[in-house]
Amino acid sequence: MAASTLAEAAGAAFDNLQIRWRTNGMKNALTQFFNNGNPLFPDSEPSNQPLGNWFIYLGSLATTMAATNVPILELTQAAEIVYRLCWLAQASLTNGLISPTQATALLAYYNVFIGF
């Protein structure tokens, strides 16, 4: 079921990534989420930088991850990064650091590439 809020997306991160991991789809899911989400928060806008910093971690993990037989520890690492990223996006939206347009787009990418 698609997440209706970024906080909900955060809470479902581990469950959703487990499914991707078991079917050898986690690297692709994280890569697609990174490729689409990273440009939403350019560093040129200071209020975007906290979220952009999580994309540093996400991009690094997705790049170095194997396509198949991913170690279980990397499932935990991926889940924690996505969890924190989505929670910060929720808090940033609440506090006006990112726009509703940015948040909506990020949630949509989550639901397409990570969620179900």
Add this chain to the structure above:
Amino acid sequence: MTYPQPNSDEYAIKGSQFFRLYTPLSSPGDIYQSTQSGHGFAIGPDSDIANVNIGYYDEQVSTRLQSTVISVSRAFVGRIDARLDQKYNPSNRPGKILFSSNDLYDPNFRPRSAIPADRVLFVAPVLDVIEYFKPIESLTPGRQDKEFVFQNYDIAAGTLFIVVPYYGRKYCFTQFTNREVTPNTFGISTVNYCISPDGGSNPYHQETTIRAPAAVAGGATVTTLIKAGTQGMFDALVFSISGEGAAPLRILMSDTPQGS
């Protein structure tokens, strides 16, 4: 998160010997940055968070991102450079130093025993990290003992749960005294946070009962000790109270084990 965050540049420009990042967390995803190189990194004395992840630029890593964790028992002594002239791969963002909690936190946590009428109040965990700008030979990390004091409560209906951070602590003394005439139902449990869908009937957080909720008679006192060696280590302590008070609750926690 605190925004705008404290600016490490200002501390360096003004000749300070360190940059102290001291802030309550507003979300599990709070992440901070320093654009100044440092010679040592340590958990600050007032931190609730026990483990802090530090990300930094390393040109020998394919993605240029290297990370380490500092904790209440392990500081980092050595030079870490903020490389704003370089970019992390593939995010293409400047090589700043990044700080984030390595401990989990869920501000939507509700005890499994909670009913809709119950209320949950959080003491937001504090992140306290110090970056030293001058070379240092050694760093002895350590937090001070921390005390929380509560006395009067706002309880319109049901039970009030107070969630207090306890990351990495090894000992806790708690004392609850009911100064009302009528009994006050008081309980203590603990939680280790998980990445969990919130709400619903099956949240994943790990909860342990230390003292099952039970009536404390008017004028009576309950003293409870929590020791890492016997009960374990937890992300937070959860206190449940049914009466508005006066009912003093004193909580003293330490990183030092006290007996077995």
